Amino acid sequence: MSAGRWRGWLEQGSNRLLALLAPGPAACLLCGRQAAAPGPQEAQQSHVRRQPLCRGCREAIPWIEAINCYCCGRTIRCPDCVRRGGAAFVWSRSAVRYDASMRAWLAAYKYRGEERLEPLFAEMLEPVLQRMTAELLRRLETSPKRAAVVADVAGRQLPAAAIAACWDGIAYVPVSTARLRERGFNQAQRMAALLGRRYGIPVLPLLVRTRHTLKQSGKSRWSRLRDMQALFDAAPEAGERLARLRQSRAKARQGPDSPRTAWRPGPDAPHAARRPGPDASPAAWRPDAGEPSAKGQPLRLLLVDDIYTTGSTLDGCADALRRISDLPIEIYGLTWARA
Amino acid sequence: MRGWVYTVARGAESEAWATVVPKLDQAYWAQQRELRRESAGAGSGDELRMLVYEHSLPLGAALTAAELYNDAEQGRRHAGAGIGQQERLARSIAEAQRRLAAEGVGAVADLRRASRDGAARLGSGYLGAGHQGAAATGAAETIAAGIVRLRYTEPGSAPVPEIGRRDALGEPLRQAAEAAAALLRGRALLHEEAIALLTNAGIATPGSWGWDAVLQLAALQRCSGLRLCAAVAAQEDARGWLRRLRPQHRLQCRRCGSGREQLRRTRCAACGDACAYCEACLNMGKARACGLLVLGGAVPAASSSQGAVSGASDSLGSGRGASITDALVFESSDLNRMSEARASHGVAAFGAASGAVASVAAEAAADAPLQRWGLSPAQRAATVAALAFMLERQALALSSGAAPVLSAPSPAFLAARDRASRDFLLWAVTGAGKTEMIFPLIEAALRRGGRALVATPRRDVVLELDPRIRKAFPEARVTTLYGGSPQRWERGQITLATTHQLLRFAGAFELVIVDELDAFPYHGDPMLHAAADRVCTPGGTRILLSATPPPSLQREVRKGRLAHARVPVRYHRHPLPEPAVLAVPAVRALCKERRLPRRLTTALRESLERGAQIFVFVQRIRDVGPLVALLRAAGLQAAMAGTSSKDEARTETVQAFRQRAVRLLVTTTILERGVTVPRSDVFILDADGPLFDASSLVQMAGRAGRAADDPHGRVYFCSPARSRAQHAAIRQIREMNKLAKRRGYLIADDAPQRRKK
Incomplete structure (x- = not known):
């Protein structure tokens, strides 16, 4: 028997052994079927990149791509926002429409307690946060030329540093102590924590729920609104936390390199935007960076929740947040689903 | 917490x-x-x-x-x-x-x-x-x-x-604790489940004390053997000789027995720790390391035919009808006679009960009550064997100590021996009438004051069984459990349950009947096996029902380690149709060439001409559509349809097939079990495929010839090659037919006819 043949056998054998050791295809988080990567048509749209999902579940996600209400990010024109008038938050965006399948997903996570779905929910917020940041940059930009560049950049992936620079902190909607004990987790806090870790934005426990209300699902709009009156309050030390955040952000903004010069939009700006060079500090991404910050610079906070139904929860929380300190705070809602 | x-x-x-x-x-x-x-x-x-x-x-x-x-x-x-x-x-x-x-x-x-x-x-x-x-x-x-x-x-x-x-x-708290412990006997419930059960039973929390105080007092006083433990806890892992030398502790779900692969650690707001929860039994509520699992004491063994033991302590179970007990009194002398007879025939206490021996001994004693159920001779013989086994187990439990439940936990090897010796396999061919055979067993268990459980894999089977059981035992309390059942927290003398519901019980039933042990949810799910293992009381009996026992059980049978009885014949006393083998290319090749071999079309045509409904089984869902198209083009002049688990109109399609509006139905293994269509023939394509094992083939073949007016349905294994599974399936069917003939169960003028194809 020749040596070559032996080697062939050995190779074959070792390959088989290795094949035994190789991990199989990941199973879909929701249905356990074989997971599939996002298809080419999804590349331009929102999608879930890291968590394993099968094709069916992937396609079942009703992403909100085009909005029709500036205030609450709904896909249709929204009478609620018109009726409410001024909300305590600036505006709010959601990742998905709350349809039957999303209802089932949320029920599995929130009520049944399948905490392995957590990273999926958090990841689903990422494209929205991307778009929110881009929208914010566009709206805050005063020079039309720069706005055009920002719009161009925003069509692609914003770097994480840009997102981190744009938002000063993440707050979340609290649940009551009794519910927290029963459920073992607060879904809004978990999503906020994962999102904060992903982008390096500080997540702050700023709010508490003062009363234990019944579940919001299955209530009329009016009773929800009434229930939300003074339901949220500042958490202990919330004021101090905010003050500290404000200080640290102000310091970061007045860093050694002047941000205004670090990022000057020009024809090659989109490239710089995609891969910020060593000299482009994150603060450079802040459109209003370098403004006098003694009092006027508002803190920009994200407020995370699982569902936006009438907006009364977000409104109540935003109101409570603004009462915490007398300095200006801008609050933007970010929710997983828009009912 | x-x-x-x-x-x-x-x-x-x-x-x-x-x-x-x-x-x-x-x-x-x-x-x-x-x-x-x-x-x-x-x-x-x-x-x-x-x-x-x-x-x-x-x-x-x-x-x-x-x-x-x-x-x-x-x-x-x-x-x-x-x-x-x-x-x-x-x-x-x-x-x-x-x-x-x-x-x-x-x-x-x-x-x-x-x-x-x-x-x-x-x-x-x-x-x-x-x-x-x-x-x-x-x-x-x-x-x-x-x-x-x-x-x-x-x-x-x-x-x-x-x-x-x-x-x-105070007295109210003490009373509440005792009542709660009695209600929780035989249960393994999560904290909130236990509270739901107690609330449902109408117990009130006394004064300022809450449910936790009631449960804690019950545990402190050891009322009815109630214990509180963590739902997920570190257990000693002594598998393997190395471990035995230096035992390690592994986290395990105490409710379903799942190990670390099924556990997930998260930061828990309830206990402030990184605490683990069990993902395997999450559908039944969250079992976590900082959550309580309430383990009620085992239900005490029924010590007399009056059944007074559990009734006294359990207010819910006391609705036992006196008339049943009177009508079906089964003297303990009968029991003794039966045991003696078996002993004299040399059947060891832990040995295999051969149906013939037991039947000789028990027939006389059991005849009168058995008559009521109208069983065929084969059904009766197997039932009597199972009855004898069950009664002997009870006698043994009684003689070895009045209440084995309350004594200290027995050493592991004794418990293992007890487990091995309490199972009885009823190996009944497809269409043998298994349901009728469980009635006398339930009757005997009830008569002795025990409780019976019938566990089946599927919810629709539970719902279908429910009225039959209620009709057969009008006096008994019947509890039907499935996901979302309104009777969830009740307890009856007879419990019908889907297999997942068994997780909520431990040591609760004297008689446990497990239907289709080899079928889907059990298959490859150790959690359900563990649950089915635990629900039996220490002196109780577990009857396993199957037409196609898994290989491990068949091996036990062959080695004489598992007591069993075979029912080799269908209730109509005609032999099982033996499969004929047709050499037919794979379905994929057929669809590609768009041509059906003549021998297949001829056989199909013959079946249609004799007025049979035709099941065509294929391996994969994606084969269904193309094959239906191909068959429609073959000019057979019959209405055809295809269905699979992905078919939304599945119920309607099967209904149309039953009503003969559709004559030929292409389907996957979803219709392998539990479907009875009178006058039907079975064609299994790709019978050599990997998804069809021997038991699957036997089950599919079992769809044919189930009705008494057309007992000779036809079965074809169509494949390019003959596989081991096909051989095994055919051998199983032939063996059963031979056994039936030898025991004289077949109707005399009806020798099994071989069709040559």
């Missing part, structure tokens, strides 16, 4: 407890102390003393610490004096923390670290070493440094003075 650990010492003996309502425990022990004082006279020296660890712990850690302490105490009693009580408690707490933290199950690194930090705060400096038994002095120093602080409390003195009053507990 968080809990507290404390020890109670009387003289030299001490025990540890964990609690979530320390107020109750203090009141309870204060009362005990008073009682002892009164009976023994003051100053007798062996007063109750309590040591309390003043910090709350995650409940799992608290319960584990108490368990560890008590285990160590048992050892210490033999070994003599050692370190002080305070230090022993400290060590137990530290060791409990270590065990729960040791394993990061699917945990992100920082969670694991958080958990380890928790242990560190409790003095992990000495943990590793202390565990090795090398640095006991270091441990003492750590405690001295105040890392584990223990505070001595006089029961009743601090910190809630009025708690010490003797009447603080």
Whole structure:
């Protein structure tokens, strides 16, 4: 028997052994079927990149791509926002429409307690946060030329540093102590924590729920609104936390390199935007960076929740947040689903 | 949840407890102390003393610490004096923390670290070493440094003075605890499930005490053997010789038995720790390391034919109709006669019961009650064998001790032997009439005051069985359990349940009938096997029903280790149709070439001409559509349809097939079981494919010839090659037919006819 043949056998054998050791295809988080990567048509749209999902579940996600209400990010024109008038938050965006399948997903996570779905929910917020940041940059930009560049950049992936620079902190909607004990987790806090870790934005426990209300699902709009009156309050030390955040952000903004010069939009700006060079500090991404910050610079906070139904929860929380300190705070809602 | 650990010492003996309502425990022990004082006279020296660890712990850690302490105490009693009580408690707490933290199950690194930090705060400096038994002095120093602080409390003195009053507990609380423990017998329920059950049963929480106090008092008083433990806890893993030398502790779900692969650690707001929960049984509620699992005591064995034992303590179960008991009294002398007869035939107590031997002995005794069910001779013989087995088990349980349930847990090997000897396999061919055969068994169990459980894999089978059982036993309380069943917290004499519901029981039924043990949910799910293993009372019997027992059981049968009876013939007493083998290319090739071989079309045409409904089984869902198209083009002139698990109109399609609006149905294995269509023939394509094993083939073949007016349905295995599975299936069917002929079960003028194809 020749040596070559032996080697062939050995190779074959070792390959088989290795094949035994190789991990199989990941199973879909929701249905356990074989997971599939996002298809080419999804590349331009929102999608879930890291968590394993099968094709069916992937396609079942009703992403909100085009909005029709500036205030609450709904896909249709929204009478609620018109009726409410001024909300305590600036505006709010959601990742998905709350349809039957999303209802089932949320029920599995929130009520049944399948905490392995957590990273999926958090990841689903990422494209929205991307778009929110881009929208914010566009709206805050005063020079039309720069706005055009920002719009161009925003069509692609914003770097994480840009997102981190744009938002000063993440707050979340609290649940009551009794519910927290029963459920073992607060879904809004978990999503906020994962999102904060992903982008390096500080997540702050700023709010508490003062009363234990019944579940919001299955209530009329009016009773929800009434229930939300003074339901949220500042958490202990919330004021101090905010003050500290404000200080640290102000310091970061007045860093050694002047941000205004670090990022000057020009024809090659989109490239710089995609891969910020060593000299482009994150603060450079802040459109209003370098403004006098003694009092006027508002803190920009994200407020995370699982569902936006009438907006009364977000409104109540935003109101409570603004009462915490007398300095200006801008609050933007970010929710997983828009009912 | 968080809990507290404390020890109670009387003289030299001490025990540890964990609690979530320390107020109750203090009141309870204060009362005990008073009682002892009164009976023994003051100053007798062996007063109750309590040591309390003043910090709350995650409940799992608290319960584990108490368990560890008590285990160590048992050892210490033999070994003599050692370190002080305070230090022993400290060590137990530290060791409990270590065990729960040791394993990061699917945990992100920082969670694991958080958990380890928790242990560190409790003095992990000495943990590793202390565990090795090398640095006991270091441990003492750590405690001295105040890392584990223990505070001595006089029961009743601090910190809630009025708690010490003797009447603080009060009679209502005591009664509630006893009633709750009785209701929870035979149950394994999560905290919130137990509360739901008690609320549902109409028990009220007394005064200012909550449910936790009721449960804790029941555990303290050991009412009906009730125990509280953590739903996910570290258990000793002694598998393998290496482990036996140095046992390791692994987290395990105590409800479903799943190990670390199914556990997930998350930061838990309820206990403030990185606590693990079980993903395997999440559908039945969340079992977590800081959550309580309430284990009711086992249901006591029925000791007499009057069935007075469990009835007295259990208010729900007392609706037992007197007329049933009277009408079906089965004298214990019959039982004795039967056992004697079996013994004289040389059947060992743990040996296999051959149907023939038992039937000879038991027929006379059991004849009268059996008549009522109108069984065929084969059904009757097997039923009698099962009955004899069951009654003998009961006699054995009674003679070996009045109440084996209440005694200390038996050694593992005895428990294993008990498990092995309580199973009885009823191997009945497809269409044998299994349901009729379980009625006499249930009847016998009820008559002896026991409870019966029928577990089947599918919900629709449960719903279909429900009216039949209620009709057969109009006097009995029947509870039907499935996901979302309104009777969830009730308890009857007869329980019908889907297999997942078994997780909520432990040691609850004298008779457990497990239907289709080899079918889908059991298949490859150790959790359900564990659950089905546990629901039986220690002296009870488990009857396994199957037409195609899994290979492991068949092996046990062959080796004579598993008691069994075969029903080799269908209820209509005609032989099973034997499959004919047709050489037909694979479905894929057929669809590609768009051509059907003539021998297949001829056979199909013959079947249609004789007026049969035709099942065509294929391997994969994606084959269904193309094959239907191909068959439609073959000019057979019959309505055809295809269905699969993905078909939304499946129920309607099958309905149309039953009503003969559709003559030929292409389907996957979803219709392999439980479908009875009179006058039908079966064609199995790709019969050599990997998805069709022998039992699957036997089940599919079993769709043919089920009706009495057309007992000779036709079965074809169509494949390019003959596989081992096909051989095995054909052999199984032939063996059953031979056995039926030998025993004379077949109708005389009907020899099995072989069709040559």
